[in-house]
Structure formats: C-alpha cells, structure tokens
Amino acid sequence: MTRLVINDVEQRQDGARGLLGCRVDGPKPDATSATYSFELVGWALAETGPMTRVEAIQEGRVVAAAEPGEAREDIAGAFPEVSHAGACGFRVPVGTVDLRREFELSVVAWGGDGARTELAKVRGERAALPAVSDDLIQPLMVNTIGRSGSTWLVWVLSCLADSVCVSPWSSDARVGSYWTSVLQTLARPQSYLAQLEPGPIGQPSWWYDRPDLKFGAGGVPSLEGWLGGDAVDQLTAMCSGRIETFYSRLVEPGVRPRFFVEKFLPHQVVPDLLGEIYPGAREVVLVRDFRDMLCSVIAFNRRRGYEAFGRAKAKSDEEYVETVLRSSAEWLKRRLDEGGDSIHLVRYEDLIEKPEPTVAEMMGYLGLDSGEDAAAAVVERAEREAPTVDQHRTSEKVSASIGRWRRDLPPELVQVCADVLDPVLVQFGYAPTHELAPES
Amino acid sequence: MAELTATAVVAIDSVEVNGESDYVYGANVDSPGEGVASDAYTFPIEGWILSRALRVERIEVLHEERPVAVTPLDFERRDIGEAFPQVEGAERSGFRLAVNSLRLPAEFELVIRAKLEDDTRLPLARLRGSRRRLPASPGGEIQPLMVNTIGRSGSTLLVTLLSSHPDVVAFSPFIKDARVSTYWTNVMQELAEPSAYLAPFDPPDLDAHRWWLDGGQELGDEEVERWLGSESVDSLVAMTRAQIEAFYAHVAGAERPRFFVEKFLPHQLVPDLLGEIYPGAREVVLVRDFRDMLCSVIAFTRKRGWDSFGRTEGGDDAEYVRTTLRESGEILSGRLKRAAARPCLVRYEDLVLDPEPALAALFAELGLSADPELVAMTVRRAKEDTAAMDHHRTSSDPAASIGRWRQDLPEEIAQICEEELGALLHEFGYLDS
Numbered sequence: 001m002t003r004l005v006i007n008d009v010e011q012r013q014d015g016a017r018g019l020l021g022c023r024v025d026g027p028k029p030d031a032t033s034a035t036y037s038f039e040l041v042g043w044a045l046a047e048t049g050p051m052t053r054v055e056a057i058q059e060g061r062v063v064a065a066a067e068p069g070e071a072r073e074d075i076a077g078a079f080p081e082v083s084h085a086g087a088c089g090f091r092v093p094v095g096t097v098d099l100r101r102e103f104e105l106s107v108v109a110w111g112g113d114g115a116r117t118e119l120a121k122v123r124g125e126r127a128a129l130p131a132v133s134d135d136l137i138q139p140l141m142v143n144t145i146g147r148s149g150s151t152w153l154v155w156v157l158s159c160l161a162d163s164v165c166v167s168p169w170s171s172d173a174r175v176g177s178y179w180t181s182v183l184q185t186l187a188r189p190q191s192y193l194a195q196l197e198p199g200p201i202g203q204p205s206w207w208y209d210r211p212d213l214k215f216g217a218g219g220v221p222s223l224e225g226w227l228g229g230d231a232v233d234q235l236t237a238m239c240s241g242r243i244e245t246f247y248s249r250l251v252e253p254g255v256r257p258r259f260f261v262e263k264f265l266p267h268q269v270v271p272d273l274l275g276e277i278y279p280g281a282r283e284v285v286l287v288r289d290f291r292d293m294l295c296s297v298i299a300f301n302r303r304r305g306y307e308a309f310g311r312a313k314a315k316s317d318e319e320y321v322e323t324v325l326r327s328s329a330e331w332l333k334r335r336l337d338e339g340g341d342s343i344h345l346v347r348y349e350d351l352i353e354k355p356e357p358t359v360a361e362m363m364g365y366l367g368l369d370s371g372e373d374a375a376a377a378v379v380e381r382a383e384r385e386a387p388t389v390d391q392h393r394t395s396e397k398v399s400a401s402i403g404r405w406r407r408d409l410p411p412e413l414v415q416v417c418a419d420v421l422d423p424v425l426v427q428f429g430y431a432p433t434h435e436l437a438p439e440s
Numbered sequence: 441m442a443e444l445t446a447t448a449v450v451a452i453d454s455v456e457v458n459g460e461s462d463y464v465y466g467a468n469v470d471s472p473g474e475g476v477a478s479d480a481y482t483f484p485i486e487g488w489i490l491s492r493a494l495r496v497e498r499i500e501v502l503h504e505e506r507p508v509a510v511t512p513l514d515f516e517r518r519d520i521g522e523a524f525p526q527v528e529g530a531e532r533s534g535f536r537l538a539v540n541s542l543r544l545p546a547e548f549e550l551v552i553r554a555k556l557e558d559d560t561r562l563p564l565a566r567l568r569g570s571r572r573r574l575p576a577s578p579g580g581e582i583q584p585l586m587v588n589t590i591g592r593s594g595s596t597l598l599v600t601l602l603s604s605h606p607d608v609v610a611f612s613p614f615i616k617d618a619r620v621s622t623y624w625t626n627v628m629q630e631l632a633e634p635s636a637y638l639a640p641f642d643p644p645d646l647d648a649h650r651w652w653l654d655g656g657q658e659l660g661d662e663e664v665e666r667w668l669g670s671e672s673v674d675s676l677v678a679m680t681r682a683q684i685e686a687f688y689a690h691v692a693g694a695e696r697p698r699f700f701v702e703k704f705l706p707h708q709l710v711p712d713l714l715g716e717i718y719p720g721a722r723e724v725v726l727v728r729d730f731r732d733m734l735c736s737v738i739a740f741t742r743k744r745g746w747d748s749f750g751r752t753e754g755g756d757d758a759e760y761v762r763t764t765l766r767e768s769g770e771i772l773s774g775r776l777k778r779a780a781a782r783p784c785l786v787r788y789e790d791l792v793l794d795p796e797p798a799l800a801a802l803f804a805e806l807g808l809s810a811d812p813e814l815v816a817m818t819v820r821r822a823k824e825d826t827a828a829m830d831h832h833r834t835s836s837d838p839a840a841s842i843g844r845w846r847q848d849l850p851e852e853i854a855q856i857c858e859e860e861l862g863a864l865l866h867e868f869g870y871l872d873s
Contacts, residue, residue: 061647170660171641178640181652186627195687196611198619201705205630205653207623219615226690234686238679245675249667265646 003127003229004033004096010121017115020045020079024107024120035228036126037189039215040064040092043072044109044119045085053110054090054119058099059267064188066092066211068109091214095188096126097232100272128276130233132240137164137247138280139176140259140366141271143335145328146309147296148288149348150263152398156351156359157261157284159382162368164251165261169387175246176262179239180270185209187232193217193224240277259366266331275342282366285336287428288348290329291405291417294321299408318416329424347429349402355379406436449670450478450541452569461562465490465524469552469565477569480669481541482634485509485552488517488534489564490524494556499535499564502551503544506707511537513554541571542632542673545712574716575674581685582609582692583720584621585699585806586711588775590768592736593728594788595703597822597838601791601799602701602724604821607808609688609697614825620687621702625710628680632673638665677717698808706771715780722806725772728788729870730765731845731857739848758856769864787868792838795819 006027026041044051056064070089079085096103105122140157144150154168166173185191185208194207196218218224247260259282264271275281297309298317306312310328314320336343344365350358360375368374409417418433426432452472459467467489477483489496501509514532521531539550550567585608589595596613603610611618630636630653638656645651659665688700699722704711715721738757776783784805790798796815803810845854858865865871 166641166661166664172643173641174643174646175640177643177646178652181646182631185652195620195623196616196618198617198622201619201622201626201708205650207626208630208650208653220612223611223691227687230690231683231686234683238682242675242679245672249672250664268646 001034001127001229002032003036004038004124005126006031006038006122006124008121008123010123012117012119016117018047018111018113019117020047020082021075022109022117022119024122027122027124033228035225036096036187036232037215037228038094038096038124039189040090040094040107040122042107042119043070043075043089044068044117045075045079045082045088046109046111046115046117047082049112050084050088051090051109052112054092055108055110056092056094056122057106057108058103061267063098063105064092064094064190066090066214093189093213093215095184095190096124097129097184097187097273098269099126100269101126101128101276129236129273130277131279132237132277134278134280136240136244136278137257137260138278138282139243139271139274140261141176141264141274141281141283142261142286143264143266143268143271143283143332143343144286145266145293145325145332147293147300148286149351150286153284153286153346153348153351154261154263155386156355156378156382157259157362159378159385160259160363160366160368162258162366163261164247164257164259166250168263172263174262175243176260176274177264177268177270179242180273182242183232183235183239183273184269186235187228189213189215189224189228192227192231195227196220196223236277266328266335283335283339283343284346284362284365285332285339285343286346286348287329287332289402289405289430290325290421290425291409291414291433292401292403294325294413294417295404295408296401317413321413321416321420326420326424329421333424333427345428352398352402403436447479447670448476448572449481450483450569450571451475452477452567454566454568456566458563458565463492463494463556463560463562465492465527466520467554467562467564469567472567472569478541478669479666481571481632481673482538482669483541484536484538485567486515486534486536487552487564488515488520489513489554489562490520490527490530490533491554491556494558494560497555497557499537500553500555500561501537501539502553503548504707505551508543508550509537509539511535538634540629540633542574542629542713543709544571545709546571546573546716574677574713576717576719577678577681579719581681581718582688582697582700583718583722584684584711584714585701586704586714586721586723587701587726588704588706588708588711588723588772588783589726590706590728590733590765590772592733592740593726594791594838595726598724598726598786598788598791599701599703600825601795601818601822602699602802604818604825605803605808605814606695607698608701609692609695609699610701611687611691617703619702621684621700621714622704622708622710624680624683625713628676629713631676632669634669637668637672681717699806706768706775711775712780723775723783724786724802724806725776725783726786726788727769727772727868729842729845730761730769730861730865731849731854731870732841732843734761734765734853734857735844735848736841757853761853761856761860766860766864769861773864773867785868789842792842 006029009024009029011024012022022044024040024042027038040056051068054066054068055062068090069087070091071087072089075088076086102125107119107122109117109119140163142150142153151168154165157163158165188209190209190213191207193213194210197213200206251257271283297311301307301311310324311320314323336345344362346358356375356379359378360370363375364370414433422432452474455474457469469487471486472483485501496513498510498512500507513535515534515536516532517534518531520533524530547570551563552565554562554564556562587595587598599610599613602608635656636653638659639652641659643651643655711723776785784802786802796819800810800815
C-alpha cells in the first residue's frame with residue numbers, strides 16, 4: 001500500500017552567500033512509501049562554520065527540525081580545506097500527518113551566524129487518513145479568525161437539534177484539535193520510534209518528539225514500517241474514538257447528534273485531517289469585515305489588558321494589519337477557493353442582519369431541514385437562550401458593531417486597511433474602503 | 441481505613457502533620473484530610489509553611505523518595521498573612537499542588553516536605569491512602585510477562601529464553617530493547633494529568649509546542665471535569681491496552697501467544713499498572729549476584745565509553761553500591777513479597793549453569809508448557825539467537841562470569857558490598873557462595 005509519493009525535489013540551483021554547497025539527497029523524486037513518514041537526508045556546508053539547524057517548513061511553520069552533524073566523508077573529500085565538512089550532513093524525519101495531503105516543504109538551514117538558506121523544495125502527496133464510520137458524531141468546523149463572531153455562530157449551531165458542543169459561553173473547547181494534535185505527535189517517527197529505542201525512560205515525556213530518533217533507530221525496517229503506516233491508521237481510529245467518547249458524554253443517553261461543533265483557525269491543518277477521517281465532516285468559513293474585526297481586536301485587548309488574537313506578534317496596529325490580519329484573511333480565502341462547494345461561507349453581517357435566511361442556507365448545506373420555520377426556530381432558540389455576555393462584547397449593540405471601523409479607526413489605519421485588505425475584502429463581498437467614507 | 445465508594449477514586453487513610461520545627465513559625469497541610477480525597481484520579485494537596493530565616497524554595501511530594509509533584513511556595517494565604525502580620529511574605533506562604541495517583545501504586549504513602557534555600561529538607565506531613573484500581577480487561581489480549589531487573593543481570597538472555605517459547609512473543613531482544621508497554625503506559629499517565637485532559641478548553645496558543653500536554657487550566661464545569669479525571673481516564677486504559685495489543689499481535693504474526701515479554705526497571709511503576717489492567721499479567725524478578733553485576737557494569741561502561749545503569753564513568757563505585765545498587769536490590773526484594781502480579785524469582789546463575797531445569801521450573805510457575813522436549817528446544821533456539829551477542833558481553837563465557845567479583849573487585853569495594861548488600865545477598869542465596 002502506498003501512503004506517500006514524492007512528486008518533486010527542487011534543489012537550490014544558485015549559490016547563496018557564504019554557502020559552499022548543499023544538496024537534499026533524499027527523498028528522491030518519485031519515491032514512494034508505505035508509511036506516512038519520510039526522511040530528509042542531505043548536506044549543507046557554510047564557509048564560516050557548521051550549520052546549527054535544518055528545518056522543514058510548511059506554509060511558514062516549522063514541521064520538523066534537526067541539528068546537522070551527520071558524518072559525510074564524501075563532502076570532507078570534496079572540501080578537504082574545510083574542517084567541518086566531514087560532519088555537515090543532516091537527517092530530518094518528517095511525519096506527513098503534520099502536512100496537508102498535497103504538500104510543499106521548504107528545506108532550510110541556519111548558519112551559526114544566524115543566516116538562513118533555503119536548500120530545496122520538496123513536493124509530495126500522502127494518502128488520506130482512514131475514514132471512520134459516518135455513524136460517529138461528525139465534525140462541524142467553524143473556520144475563522146478571532147473577533148469575527150464565531151462564539152455567536154457556534155452558539156447558533158449548537159441550537160440545532162442535530163448538534164452538540166460545549167457551550168461556547170463557558171469554554172472555547174477544541175477537543176477535535178486536541179486529539180488530532182495527539183495523533184500528529186504520536187504519528188511522528190520522533191515519537192513512535194521511542195517504543196523501540198526507549199533511551200531515557202526515567203525522564204518525563206521521554207516518548208515525546210525525540211530529536212535523537214532517526215529512521216533506522218528501531219533496528220528492524222519492517223517493524224518501523226508498520227509503526228509508520230498501519231499503526232498510524234490505528235492511532236487515527238483511537239483519536240476519533242476519544243472525540244466520540246467525549247461528545248457522547250455531553251448528550252443525554254439515547255440522543256445521537258449528527259455533528260459536534262468547534263472552532264478552528266485558518267492556518268490549522270486539523271480541519272483537513274478531520275475532513276479525511278470523517279466522511280460527514282462539514283466546514284463553515286466565517287468572515288467579518290476585517291476592518292470591523294480590527295476595531296474589535298483593539299477594543300477587546302484594551303479592555304482585557306493584554307494582547308490577544310495574534311496582536312502581540314506585531315509592533316503596531318499597522319504591522320498587525322499588514323502581517324497577521326492579511327495572512328489570516330488570505331488563508332480564509334484560499335480555504336474557500338480550494339474547498340469549493342464542500343465549504344460554506346457565512347458573513348457575520350448576514351448572520352446578524354438576516355439571521356433566518358442565513359441560518360436556513362447553513363442548514364441546507366448541512367443537509368438538515370432548511371425550511372423557513374426550522375431556521376426561525378433555531379434563531380429564536382439561540383436568541384432566547386443566549387446568556388448575557390457583556391465580557392464578550394466590545395460594542396453596545398451587536399448591530400452597532402457593523403461598520404464601526406468608519407467611526408473607530410484613525411485615518412492612517414484606514415489607509416493601511418485600504419492598501420492591504422481591500423483586495424480580499426472585495427473577494428468576500430465587502431465594499432472597498434474608498435467607497436465608504438469614514439464617519440467623522 | 442477510608443473506603444472507596446463507587447464514585448470515589450482516591451481515599452486518604454491517614455495524615456500525620458509535622459508542623460513544628462525550629463525552622464518555622466508554623467506550617468500545616470490543610471487538605472486532604474482523612475477520608476475521601478477525590479472523585480478523580482488526581483487529588484489536590486494544600487497547605488502553608490512560614491519559614492523563620494531561610495527561604496522555602498519549593499514544596500515536594502515524594503513517593504518512595506522520588507518526586508511526584510513539586511510547586512513553588514507562592515499561593516495566596518490571607519489568613520496566614522493576618523495571623524503573622526509581622527512576617528514579610530506571610531500572605532503568600534501557601535502551596536497548592538495536584539498529585540496524579542496514576543503515578544502511584546494503588547496503596548501509597550507520600551511524604552510532603554519543604555526544600556529550604558540551604559538544601560535542608562523539612563518534613564511537613566506523611567499521607568497514606570489508596571486509589572481505585574484501574575479497570576482490567578476480561579483477558580482476551582496477549583498478557584504482559586514483565587522481567588523486572590537491574591541492568592547487567594542477564595535480562596537479555598532471559599528475555600531471549602522466554603521469547604523462544606511458542607507461547608511468548610518479544611521484539612528481537614538482541615536488536616532492540618523495546619519498551620512498548622512502558623511507552624503506552626507513560627503516554628496514558630501523561631494524558632491523565634489535568635494539564636493534559638483540560639488542555640482542550642480555552643487553549644491560549646494552539647501553535648505552542650506541547651500545548652495539548654501542558655496547557656490545561658480549570659474548566660469551570662465540575663461535572664465534565666470530574667468525568668475527564670475519572671471515567672475518561674478509565675477509558676484511556678482501554679486505549680493503552682489496544683495499542684500494546686496491536687504491536688504484539690503484529691510481531692506475533694499468525695501466532696496467538698499468551699504473553700509478550702518486556703524488561704522493566706525496579707523503580708518503575710509501570711509493572712504495577714499493567715498488573716492492574718491485565719488480569720493475566722505476570723512478573724519475573726531476575727537477580728544476579730550483585731557483586732558480579734557491579735563488575736559487569738564497570739566493565740560495560742568502560743567498554744562502551746558512556747554512562748549507563750545509573751553509574752558514571754570514573755564514578756564512585758562505593759557510592760554506587762550504597763545508593764543505586766542497594767535501592768534497586770531492596771525494591772526487587774520488596775516486589776517479591778508484595779507485587780500483585782505474583783512475581784517468580786529467577787537467579788541468573790541458575791539460568792546459565794543449568795538452564796533446562798531453571799527454565800522448566802519458570803515455565804511451570806507461569807503456567808506455560810514445560811514439556812522437557814519443548815524446554816530443550818527453547819534453550820537450543822535461544823543459544824542460536826544469542827550466538828551474535830558479543831557486543832553485549834563483558835566476559836568470554838557466561839559461566840566464567842559467575843563469581844568474577846572475587847578477581848575483579850578491589851577488596852575495599854567487596855567489603856562495602858558485604859556491608860551494604862549483605863542482607864540482600866543472603867536473601868537471594870549468594871552470601872555463602
């Protein structure tokens with residue numbers, strides 16, 4: 001059974017400053033594997049001294065890393081004048097359950113002087129994780145950015161007769177993300193090989209993500225292959241079983257909801273994985289005018305006294321718009337584009353201003369009775385049973401929060417939003433900034 | 441003795457508080473008191489200590505001298521602040537920590553102590569209690585056969601001999617020292633920590649390394665929290681068994697062995713937990729003349745060039761005997777008397793000098809077929825398998841390694857062995873040899 005195909009390895013062709021040479025020797029293009037893992041093998045030689053770290057990066061995030069230092073006599077022979085050439089090799093095991101099914105990895109080496117060099121791009125595809133029965137409670141995933149009204153949407157969805165979730169007013173529960181993260185960790189060679197090469201079993205978490213474990217550490221290739229293939233399939237079933245156990249516990253005995261509802265962030269791989277595992281998974285992308293969202297983030301953080309929603313990653317509000325907000329908005333757009341009809345778009349403004357038709361459309365997407373009465377009943381229940389949640393709000397009335405950016409944002413920030421966010425705003429159906437004059 | 445009811449998971453039988461000392465104005469362990477401590481596997485310990493001169497660095501909870509929970513002393517205690525207004529810092533003299541009883545045997549004794557800045561350890565209390573046993577399966581799986589021993593006692597030979605029996609499976613003991621059941625039991629123990637099972641609720645950073653192991657905070661829903669800490673932990677046990685079963689069923693192929701065999705170290709709790717969750721678990725305590733073992737550890741460490749078996753290269757052999765070796769020997773002795781999995785004792789020397797009767801007796805004690813032909817075949821197969829174990833040996837002939845301490849050990853170390861290990865050597869039948 002083939003679980004992994006490497007489609008392409010694009011080696012660095014041009015020289016980089018200070019780099020004497022590099023190559024990713026493995027995997028080879030067209031290589032296949034019966035496991036969900038592969039190993040990046042290669043070398044990188046810098047003039048100034050040994051490389052300190054090699055990383056595999058997907059979509060800007062490190063998914064695997066190792067310290068170089070593997071013996072390379074061939075490179076020592078080729079560069080006899082470089083004293084550190086004999087130990088410039090690297091081996092980085094990569095678990096592809098951390099990756100999207102069709103993946104592109106950037107292989108990057110860091111020099112001791114802090115210089116970063118891309119060595120190659122590796123493109124490939126892995127098999128979908130094995131699907132569970134559609135009798136299990138299926139995920140209904142709300143994919144969104146913070147301060148987009150996701151708590152309200154999750155609450156509305158939790159009012160469907162066919163759903164279950166932890167009350168979003170009491171906790172932002174991420175049980176699906178939790179068990180999928182457990183799966184991803186245990187499906188990495190750096191974890192599962194520890195069963196065969198235990199090492200420091202007296203230390204806490206000796207089984208977790210050990211950087212010293214490389215392919216071959218288990219001693220028996222066939223068994224390593226089983227741990228990286230069939231055993232990962234079993235782990236998948238175990239993790240979906242844990243999610244099922246949790247949500248079954250939340251409902252009354254005898255009740256079988258169709259969906260559990262949770263929030264996800266745009267960059268997470270987890271919705272992809274849950275989509276592979278659960279045949280009945282559904283995903284709703286929730287957007288809100290990013291300019292209003294920005295106002296809400298600023299007000300919420302000011303009120304709470306600390307920088308949440310990724311704001312701490314930027315030095316200023318302008319930088320926040322240019323980096324975090326733009327990237328998240330583009331993620332959501334990409335998600336929608338790639339998901340096609342399998343993903344449903346909800347605009348926060350529609351949910352607030354036209355709740356019944358918006359909910360009816362969602363119910364239709366979910367395959368539920370989407371008649372006007374059914375949708376009205378859900379909306380009525382959501383409004384009637386919602387607790388008072390002052391701590392969640394940053395504007396007096398929900399409807400007043402729509403278009404607040406025209407009052408709240410300073411002109412210079414409005415301009416940054418126009419420059420950075422207008423293209424994606426238009427794609428989501430919002431008017432470009434220049435068409436809506438700020439209110440004085 | 442406090443009783444464990446249907447919902448109680450941990451009960452405390454006795455609490456002896458030692459709140460008086462020249463070092464302190466006062467101290468107390470406020471909870472748990474005697475009685476039910478928790479309806480989840482994790483239970484809280486709360487108290488306070490107000491030191492006179494030396495700062496309290498941390499509070500430690502120990503089981504058999506190993507820490508199971510540690511916390512700094514910084515929990516707010518307004519009552520103590522009001523009672524000792526003249527003492528600076530009195531209002532933050534409290535401690536509160538959670539003890540995961542899956543890191544303890546079903547019957548446990550804990551010592552709570554304060555570590556002062558000059559390294560003084562001040563005993564605060566002694567707690568005795570029990571936790572609900574983990575749920576056992578009906579017994580359809582391959583059951584653990586646990587070889588509990590100290591390194592360089594011939595455990596690889598014993599595992600090879602055992603795994604040569606058709607009713608026992610092991611993963612190539614001469615290739616890798618696999619610890620599959622320890623792995624999954626440790627995964628279960630960590631997932632049963634509140635910091636892990638509460639991590640899905642309001643996680644602050646889903647991109648943080650280990651967010652799902654370390655991020656958990658209070659959920660605020662007592663009933664769900666109780667379920668996550670009790671029944672949900674029980675169901676993690678089934679998950680653990682299933683993963684171990686999948687591994688050994690794969691290794692066994694078409695066969696259906698009764699046991700999988702793995703090695704364990706004396707201080708590990710894992711054999712106790714496996715003994716709870718597998719109704720047919722069995723344990724073999726393997727010993728070797730501790731003096732020969734010491735020679736082997738020294739020689740092996742020298743040959744490999746790195747630290748192993750708890751002894752450091754160039755380390756103090758006398759200290760090693762007084763601490764690691766003595767403690768490990770005492771634990772093995774204690775297991776023979778107390779462990780629930782009815783341990784069988786095997787002496788390395790018997791296994792090497794006359795393997796067939798030793799093995800036949802062991803097979804019989806384990807309820808395995810001890811047919812003489814089968815035993816002979818098992819010994820033959822194991823000999824073939826062990827032919828390539830030169831990298832493992834530190835003497836040319838296993839039989840020649842018996843009594844090597846007489847030539848290899850310096851007289852003063854031999855004397856220390858007799859002083860420190862005399863009772864153990866006598867108990868295991870080595871003192872007169």
